[in-house]
Each structure stands twice: as C-alpha cells, then as structure tokens.
Amino acid sequence: MAHIALYRTWRPQAFQEIVGQKHIVQTLQNSLREGRFTHAYLFNGPRGTGKTSAAKILAKAVNCLNGPAEEPCNECANCIRITEGAVMDVVEIDAASNRGVEEIRDIRDKVKYAPTEVRQKVYIIDEVHMLTTEAFNALLKTLEEPPAHVMFILATTEPHKLPATIISRCQRFDFRRVSLEEQVERLHLVCHEEQIEADDDAIRFIARLSDGGMRDALSLLDQIMAFSGKHVTYEDVISITGGMASDQFEQLIQAVKRRDVAAVLQLIDALMQEGKSADKCMENLLYYFRDLLIVKMVPGSQAATDRIIDVKQFAAVAESFTTQELISMMDTLNYYQTEMKYSVQPQTLLEVALMKLCSPTSGEAPAGPADASGGAAGRGPDGLVAQLTGRIQRLEEQLAQLQKQGAAPAAVGGAGSGPSGPTSRSAAIPAAMKKSVEKLDGFLQGKDSPDSKAVAQRWSQVLGRVKEQRITIHAWLVDGEPVSVCDDAVLVAFKSSMHRETTEKPANKQLIEQVMTDVLGKPSRLVTIMLKDWKAAADQAQPAESGKEELKLVPEDESPAVKEEWISEAIQLFGEDLVKIKED
Incomplete structure (x- = not known):
C-alpha cells in the first residue's frame, strides 16, 4: 500500500483530536448540544492550525445519523462518506482556483435545492480571501439569508482581506498557534x-x-x-x-565576545561546508540573541522556557553580555538580514555582519545611506545624536567662515561714503566677488570689442548648430548669452545656476566648444558666469562719474548696432529659418 503523509493520516476526525483550540472546540460543542448552530461560520488563523479539519468535523457532526451531537460517531454511513468526500451535499471549494463571480453564482443558484443524501447541505470555502470583489457581492445576500438546510463555513489565513459586510454575517472563530x-x-x-x-x-x-x-x-x-x-x-x-546546534551557537557567540575574527570566519566556513544556508544561519542567530535577551531580562518567562532546552547554559552565556550589547547586536543582524534578501552573495553579508559584531564599535548601529553632508546616517539613537552634533558644528564653522569673507557695511555720513560713492560700492561686494572681478579683467576690457560683437551676432547660428546635434544641450545653453570675448575664450552669462552647471559638464562643454570653433572659424573655449555676477563686476569696473551724464538723441537710422542687436535677439528667439530681414 502506498505511503500516506503523516499530516493526512493524523488529520483530526473528531473535536477531541483537534490540538490547541480548546476555546473553539468547546463553543462548537455547546452549540451542537443545544441545537444553536448558525448558518455561517468564519474560521481564520495561521496555517496548519486545524481550520479545514474543524469545518469537516462540524459538517459530520450536524449530519451524523446519531446526532446532531457534540462529536460525530465516525461509524455511521454519513460520517464515513463525508470523511471520504463522497457526499454531494457537503461541498469543499478552493476559492484560490474558483474565485470568480460565475462560480459563486452557481452556488447561489443551487442552495435553494434541498439536500438529497444528508439533512444539512454544507459549503466549505477554503482560502475565501482570494475571492474577487464581484464574487463577494454575489455571495452577500445568500450568506445573510440562506435556506434553513444550508450552512456556510469560510476558512482563511488573512481575514483582514475580507469585506466587513461578509465578516458581520458570520460567527467568527480565531484559531491560534499551537503551543x-x-x-x-x-x-x-x-x-x-x-x-x-x-x-x-x-x-x-x-x-x-x-x-x-x-x-x-x-x-x-x-x-x-x-x-x-x-x-x-x-x-x-x-x-x-539545515539548522545549527546550540553548541555551535555558543562557540560562535564566544568567538564574537572575544572579538576573534579568525575564529568567527572559520566557524562560518565550517557551517557552509556542512550545507547550511547563510540566510538560515542569520535567522537562527537572531533567534539565539532573542533568547539570550529574554533569559537576561526576564529569567522565568514562559517565552524563554518554551524555546530553550537548557536554560542554565543560556543564562551563563547571557551574563557575559550587557543588555545594550545584545540589543545593538540584534539591530545589526536584523539590518544585514534585510540586506541579504537583495544580495547575490548572502554568505559575504553574514561574514560582514559577524565581523561588525567583533569590531570595537559593535555597540553602534550599522551605517545606512549617506546623508547630505557625505557622512553615514547612524541607525541607533546614540549614533544619530553624535551625527547631528557633528553636522551642527560643521554648519557653525561654515557660517563663521562666510561672515569673515563678507565686508562690513559702509558708514553712514561723511565725505565719499554716500550710496553712489566708490567707498560704498566696493564695500558692498564680498571678498570672493573681488577675486572674480580680478580674473574678469580681460573680459571686462573686451566686452565692447569687435570680436565680442561678432560672437553676439553669430550666437544664433551656434545655438542652431547645437540644437541640430543635441537638442537637450540646446535647452540648457539657450538660457545663456555671450557677453565678452578674451583671446580664444567666449564668456557666456547664465540666469539659472542649474543651466550653467549642466552646460559645464565635460561632454556638453566639449560639444559646444566644437560648434563654436566651426561657426566662428577659430578655436574657441567656453567660459561661464552667472549674469548677476557679470553685471556686478561690470558696475564695479566703471569709474565713478561726478557730473551728470549728457543725454543725446540718436536717430534710428544712425544706430546700426541697435538694429543688429534686435535682429540677433529675434533670430535667437524664433530661429534663423523663420526670421527674414527686409530693408525699408
């Protein structure tokens, strides 16, 4: 005869055989004895705790020829045939594979017919949370007011996925984990x-x-x-x-306590050679530290004695660690266990985690992703406080440095100290700006030169050529405008710092310089500046004038430079193909 799995051979056939669910068994037996069983039950709880078995026993108890009774006799024809699954009126449905609305409508249409073989028609719907929303809606009315000869028993491991309208129509029984x-x-x-x-x-x-x-x-x-x-x-x-024996755990933990990295790595390698998996070892290590912590903090706890075989041996190991050390080690192991799920080298992460425990700073939490200042974000409370303190100190140092670079405000009153005087103008510009002005001397002198004007006139051609080669670079470069030329360098002023930074990237800058060289007919380099900085430098470079400026009207025909400037701007905005120049 073929071997039958133990869990099938030892499936409970009576309420008294159900393990660890005394509260549910007693309630069901009382309702059967008094004849107060209802039309709909909901059995929910972890896997393997007896939900489906209890549903089948309840179906036998209500249909037993010697009942309804507190226990099915398992001897009459009804009990035997229900156990074998040969009764058409006791239907077990797998909702995971029959989850659609059509299957539930079929049940709804058939419940009105009386049972043909037993006294009560029973529908056992397993994994009921897998039903679709439409299927639940089709089941609602039937579940609330079924015919007197029908009983529904719903079983699920995830009751939170069931609609409240379904749960409220059932008597709910919560199965617990077996102790x-x-x-x-x-x-x-x-x-x-x-x-x-x-x-x-x-x-x-x-x-x-x-x-x-x-x-x-x-x-x-x-x-x-x-x-x-x-x-x-x-x-x-x-x-x-593939588990680890308690003596192997103890050797590993003692090596961690001695901070003996070599011994730790040898033990890990031995475990891997025995065929142990790294993720299983990490999980068992977490359980072991959890047991150590419970034995240390709550020596007589049932949670500890249920899992630990030799409590005295655990207590001796736990005494060699402080509570904070155990908590920090668990935090480290938990962090690396999470990372292990996404790693192709779990053994390496296991080794790194244990080497972290062996390090002198094992009391600190593992480092997370880098923060804005470039350091690692600590995970423990102590590490977080130290990190924030360091950041505050760095910010204070940077602020003090900026204050030293800034110039003192000009004094009010006195000769030469007015708003338009040279003293106030130079005092209002920080030292950093003065350095940049000194570097811009060549550009400031050549801002009105013929070369600068020629580049300004041909800038629309540069933009058009850049757009043909890479439209994304054109989108950044169009924010800038050429303001001066010095030797082979073209100075472009930008309104937005983001556009300037993107243009300065090596690949983008190389393409722009190549285009400028082709359009201008000579080797050209790109130099960038912010427009506001250029204007400030230009204002500072202008000599102070004591007298009033003479206003002079210039006829439009006598100002070709103005006309060329408007033409260049129109080409830049609309493109060279769309702009046509007509002479009056």
Whole structure:
C-alpha cells in the first residue's frame, strides 16, 4: 500500500483530536448540544492550525445519523462518506482556483435545492480571501439569508482581506498557534503509534521549527523519519533541517565576545561546508540573541522556557553580555538580514555582519545611506545624536567662515561714503566677488570689442548648430548669452545656476566648444558666469562719474548696432529659418 503523509493520516476526525483550540472546540460543542448552530461560520488563523479539519468535523457532526451531537460517531454511513468526500451535499471549494463571480453564482443558484443524501447541505470555502470583489457581492445576500438546510463555513489565513459586510454575517472563530508543549505531546503520540523512537530534544526542536503549525510539525517529522528510520535523534533533525546546534551557537557567540575574527570566519566556513544556508544561519542567530535577551531580562518567562532546552547554559552565556550589547547586536543582524534578501552573495553579508559584531564599535548601529553632508546616517539613537552634533558644528564653522569673507557695511555720513560713492560700492561686494572681478579683467576690457560683437551676432547660428546635434544641450545653453570675448575664450552669462552647471559638464562643454570653433572659424573655449555676477563686476569696473551724464538723441537710422542687436535677439528667439530681414 502506498505511503500516506503523516499530516493526512493524523488529520483530526473528531473535536477531541483537534490540538490547541480548546476555546473553539468547546463553543462548537455547546452549540451542537443545544441545537444553536448558525448558518455561517468564519474560521481564520495561521496555517496548519486545524481550520479545514474543524469545518469537516462540524459538517459530520450536524449530519451524523446519531446526532446532531457534540462529536460525530465516525461509524455511521454519513460520517464515513463525508470523511471520504463522497457526499454531494457537503461541498469543499478552493476559492484560490474558483474565485470568480460565475462560480459563486452557481452556488447561489443551487442552495435553494434541498439536500438529497444528508439533512444539512454544507459549503466549505477554503482560502475565501482570494475571492474577487464581484464574487463577494454575489455571495452577500445568500450568506445573510440562506435556506434553513444550508450552512456556510469560510476558512482563511488573512481575514483582514475580507469585506466587513461578509465578516458581520458570520460567527467568527480565531484559531491560534499551537503551543510548544501541546505540539510535543502530539508528536510523542504520533511517534508511539508509528512505533518510532524519538529523543525529547529532537521532538522539541521539530516543534520549535514548525512555528505553531501542527501540520508543519507532522510534515517535518515525516521527512526526518524517512532519513533516520526507527530512531530520531537531535543530530538528525539538525542535519536534515539545515539548522545549527546550540553548541555551535555558543562557540560562535564566544568567538564574537572575544572579538576573534579568525575564529568567527572559520566557524562560518565550517557551517557552509556542512550545507547550511547563510540566510538560515542569520535567522537562527537572531533567534539565539532573542533568547539570550529574554533569559537576561526576564529569567522565568514562559517565552524563554518554551524555546530553550537548557536554560542554565543560556543564562551563563547571557551574563557575559550587557543588555545594550545584545540589543545593538540584534539591530545589526536584523539590518544585514534585510540586506541579504537583495544580495547575490548572502554568505559575504553574514561574514560582514559577524565581523561588525567583533569590531570595537559593535555597540553602534550599522551605517545606512549617506546623508547630505557625505557622512553615514547612524541607525541607533546614540549614533544619530553624535551625527547631528557633528553636522551642527560643521554648519557653525561654515557660517563663521562666510561672515569673515563678507565686508562690513559702509558708514553712514561723511565725505565719499554716500550710496553712489566708490567707498560704498566696493564695500558692498564680498571678498570672493573681488577675486572674480580680478580674473574678469580681460573680459571686462573686451566686452565692447569687435570680436565680442561678432560672437553676439553669430550666437544664433551656434545655438542652431547645437540644437541640430543635441537638442537637450540646446535647452540648457539657450538660457545663456555671450557677453565678452578674451583671446580664444567666449564668456557666456547664465540666469539659472542649474543651466550653467549642466552646460559645464565635460561632454556638453566639449560639444559646444566644437560648434563654436566651426561657426566662428577659430578655436574657441567656453567660459561661464552667472549674469548677476557679470553685471556686478561690470558696475564695479566703471569709474565713478561726478557730473551728470549728457543725454543725446540718436536717430534710428544712425544706430546700426541697435538694429543688429534686435535682429540677433529675434533670430535667437524664433530661429534663423523663420526670421527674414527686409530693408525699408
């Protein structure tokens, strides 16, 4: 006969066989005894805790020939056929694969017909949260007022995904995770009935790995029995599950405490050679530090004794660390565990995490992404305070430096100190600006030269050629205007600093200089400046005039420079192809 999986062989067939759900069993049995069972139930809870099994037992209890009773007899024809899944009136539906509105409409159309084989028609809808919104809407009215011969039992692991209108029409039962002691007792019973010898340490470790799911524990026991044969040992469980034994943990933690990086790396390499996975080792390390922390802070806690086999040994290891050290180490491991999900080299991250624990600054949290000042953003409270303090100090130093560079305001009153005097003009410009003015001497002298005027006239051609080669660079360069030429350098003033910075990028600047060389017919370099800085430098370079300026009217025909300036601006705005020059 073919082997049947343990979790199927040991599926509960009566309420008294359900493990760890006493509160639910008692409620259902009382309602069956008093005949007060309702038309709709919602069973929700973690996987492997008995939701579907309880639904099938309830279906047998209401249809048992010797009932309805607190327990199905499992001997009558109805109970036997429901267990085998041969009764057409007890329908189990997988909502994950029958989630559409058409399947629910089919149920809605069929519920009005009376059952043909048993007294109560039962619909068990598993993973009900997978139904679509339209399917839920189709189920609403039927679920609220079904015929007297119909019962709905909905099962789900994610009740928060169900509409409130569905939940309010059901009696809700929350299944909990099965406690470690209840799992151990059940596993010992299974081993006894299957004639398997199992060490208590091995059974407890299996129960810990199942995370409160009885089905997971039975599946794991089945796998280990296939490996071990008739005797299950703790070493077998460690070997088959890829876990780490407590003595390996202790060696690793002691090496971390001694800050012995070489020993830590050797232990990690040995674990990898044994076939352990880096992410599993990281997860087990986090659990181990969690247990150390609980033993240290709450020695008699049930949360510690449920998971720890030798509490005294844990207490001895926990005494060698302070509480803050354990919390910081857990924070570091948690950070690298998160990063491990996106890494192609998880073993390297495991090694880095443990080397971080061995470092003298292991009490600090790991560094995150760089902040605006170029440093690493600390994750712990102490590191964050130190980082903010350092940033404040740097800002204060920069502010003091800027204040030293700025000039004192001009004195009010006195000869030569008025707003239009040379003293106030030079005092209003910072020292940094004075340095730039000195570098601009050649451009200031040549701003009205024939070369500058020639570049200004041909600038629209430069823009057009740049637009043909790279339209994105043209979008940045159009913000600037040529203001002067000095030797082979063309000075372009920009209104926006962002446009200027983008134009200064090496690739963009190289293309612009090549275009200027082609259009102007000689080698040309691009030099940039902000327009406001250029105007300030030009104003400072103008000599002070004591007298009033003489106003002179110039006829339009006698000002070709003005006319050329308007023509250049029109070409720059609309393009050379759209501008036509006509003589009057």
